[in-house]
Amino acid sequence: MIDSQRRRLLQLVAASAALAAFPGLGLAAGNGFQVASPLGLPQVILARALQDERLTALIGERELRAWRDPDQLRAWIAGSEVQLTATPTNVAANLYNRGVPVVLMNVNVWGTLGMLAHSAPLGSLGDLAGHHIGVPWRGDMPDLVLRFLLAREGLEVGRDLRITYQASPFETVQTFLAQRIDAAVLPEPMRTSTRLQAVSLDLAPAELDLQAEWGRLTGTPPALPQAGMICRRELLEAHPEWIRGIQAAVSEAVAWVVANPGEAGYLGAQHSPLPAQVIEGAILRTRLEVRSAAQARAELERFLGALAGLSPGFIGGGLPDDGFYLAENQLDAG
Template sequence: MVFASRRDALTGLAATGLAAVIPRSPAMAGEKLASVVINGMPATPSVVMARLIETGALARFADKAQLKVWRTPDQMRAGVVSGEMAVFGTPSYSCANMRNRGVPVRLMNIVTWGLLYLMSRDEAVQKIEDIAGKTVLMAFRNDAPDLIFRMTLRKLGMNPDTDVKLQYVGTPTEAVQLLLAGRASLAVISEPAATAAQIRGAAAGVTVRRTADLTAVYGRLTGRPPRIAQAGLGMREDFLQANPELVRAIHQGCIESARWVLDNPAEAGKLGAATLDLAAPVVERSIPHFRLDVVAAADAKPDLQHYFTALMEMSPDILGGRLPDDAFYWGPAA
């Protein structure tokens, strides 16, 4: 399988000096920024960012704090390379790939430790091994969901290119629509779309089962805890250098906001509904399924390197040919 994609073209711009540079921040002179934008991912972890903005924890650093949610990984990568996105939700491997290809980024933290599930309408599929010879819907080709699914199948001794038929779609929402319409019986779906599939299915009289937790399956096969350092926040280097205290505040705010989300799922569901354009009960019920635990990248480094090494065993190009350097892993003491 060839893993080269639009990410290579996008990140290649940085090496040629075409990436726009964020203007030097007024915070360097002790002044507040006019605004700070966190560009969240289209998944349940963005509820943490929404809570961070709601608390006003960044008010002493910026007059205005905003959360915007990107739609696709390609949109996120393009925004980071151009300089438009300075703080961004990202699959951890994608941030590492960008750095290895010359984009000046670092990983701030990990927020979710696994949120992918095999959802099924097929009664014959009771465990992941039962999917041999079947068609599976998958969003975001060559990105984290696809890579983690392939990584897991390889550990099972299956060839993801020949033992199953992967049918790629644009987004998790599209996968849910096709699954509920009966045009597919199996799909790998991230949260909160996985929970949405179950809730919407129940309303339509369709049973959608959470057949396999890919994170738990991978942990079982590797003898590790059910945790994959899947996604968190990244940042551009120029933003970090201009605003080190703001970065620390964002990270600490994520820790505190994550506690609130876990302790207040109903309120978090309402907060996340507008952010993710989903019904509040969907967001609320998805919260237990995305392994929320905010850990600084420096502290998560052993888990990240294990995950990155497993990805590189499939293809070194996934990480841009090597593990990222030590400076990639930000920590609050840095």
């Protein structure tokens, strides 16, 4: 009896020591495995992935939370309130460059940006000459992608066209629907939602896919490595088998979302205020594909490097070093 109690005591001491070494995991043990995502398609992907029954046996209880903005995410990750999150790739790089111990696991969203315009034709960015464009989040990804592409097209803001910035996509949408701007740059699912609202108002907006424009103007594939998943480094070091299982679940989830946009829209509507029709439309207009961090690195560095050339603060300085990218051999242990 005494040996049994002593053995149990030693096990508790060992467990406490392990949790002290990994503070983020201590919280996970108390409240379940905390996963986060912004609203939109990354949330749909994670919601599907977390339904995988194999993760129940591997990880146990898990919870999906939605973050409102990068500041909230930064607080959650830095304070170990969440151990894994979907995030735009520039936010991931920014966190890493500011000393937050995160590792990029994969990139799975390769293009959500598009443009809606009240006047046709809109066959290329060249057709925007002389127009007034609304763009959300000055200095963020939609703005920098547009400015990069306009420069490639030979258009100069202020000389050839006018840009007005709004504080959020919601404000851009309202400005566009009120016809106070000629065109708007929007990410999915806001682009699909706005198109449907415009149709209900007897407007017929023209659309332009900015991923296609990126491919045309750079001579590279028409895809932008916009979002993926990161985890806290201590989670990877303590439980590589968890990360391996989540990687597999996310790969299967992305394949399911692409193959079943209607069902995926319904699933997404259960986790967000967006209706299923909007989420389904966004899926059909977005390039979804899972590539590991190592596989995506070359394209990600070209993309982030191009945009950081316009605004170095976009990624918090220079391109992240090797420690940012999950190496395949890091999942071999465990």
